[in-house]
Amino acid sequence: MRLEAGYIDRLASYIALESERLKLDVEYSEICDVPETFAGLKIKVPGFLDLKSTLECGQAFRWRKVCGPDACIWYKGVLGSTGVMVRFDTSSSKLLVLYDDKIAETHHALAWEVFNYFSLDDDLKTIYQFLAKADAVHARAGAVMQEAIRHACGLRILRQGPWECLVSYIVSTNKNIPAISKIIQHFCSAMGSPAGLGEYTFPSPERFLAAGLDGIRRSKCGYRAPYILDAAAKVLNNEVNLDELSNMPTKEARQQLQTIKGVGPKVADCVLLFGYHRLDVFPVDVWIARSMSHFYMGGNNVTPKSAREEGRRRFGPFAGYAQQYLFNYARNVFDKEAWPER
């Protein structure tokens, strides 16, 4: 199984503990009505899972809705080097995965990869209880977090590959989500390798370096092209060691990431949260700044720095989860007209 170094350490104890149970819960089976060129597996999900919120909340940019062979809605994307389609069957509480078995390593390895990618080990119930309590510290906050959680119950922070995450968030600056997705997709089809189901892997740093400035620019990423090239160069010459980052204190890892051009505090925090699963970081963008000001900081103007400090102070070890639920709430649920200034 392809586990990024560092995930293994962080999850070692859990995996050792749960491997027995997970084995029992994975069914290697043909899913009915699926052409025989596909293989399928089902994974028992412990606790909540909301695939729509998880994959459409803007933390990952490569998943898209497709109509599956069973006429249900599936999400299609890539896990490591394997193109997959996923669907959550609520009645059995199992995650259904389709893939091309000529591509994937083994059923078992893919099962682990799915389990890891979707962070099925995160205990959402505990996290929700913690956040609800943190939310209620000041009366003014009311039940914001409870509301935000209620509207996206089962949203999980993914474990994306750090490199893909780094490039994706460098691309994300000053762009909206559809535009980001388009650029990432073009990177993959232009420089990645076939992953099955018509998908392509995310290109390695070597591929970006080989493509050069002009090659990268062809994906319409504009002024970010040299930033991405800088990231590839620093990763390849070991100025930034993406594996070692997982063993560093958060503050140090953050500084390391920010030595890359195009990586500021926001992008660095996103990489730490979505690429390294550091659940205590609190990335601040315009929506989060707005939310923190409105819900928790008396409506005053806030700087990204002060919003970040307040988020970390208030939500502690699960600030990252708080951030993602707040972001989803601010963008999709909370009445847009109600925002003070815009």
Added chain:
DNA sequence: AAACAGGTGCTAA
């Protein structure tokens, strides 16, 4: 048509 978009680099107080 013109402003806007998950920010960041650069420069100057």
Added chain:
DNA sequence: TTAGCACCTGTT
């Protein structure tokens, strides 16, 4: 440390 401005380019 912090404020102000430009920035590729597709979307709204």
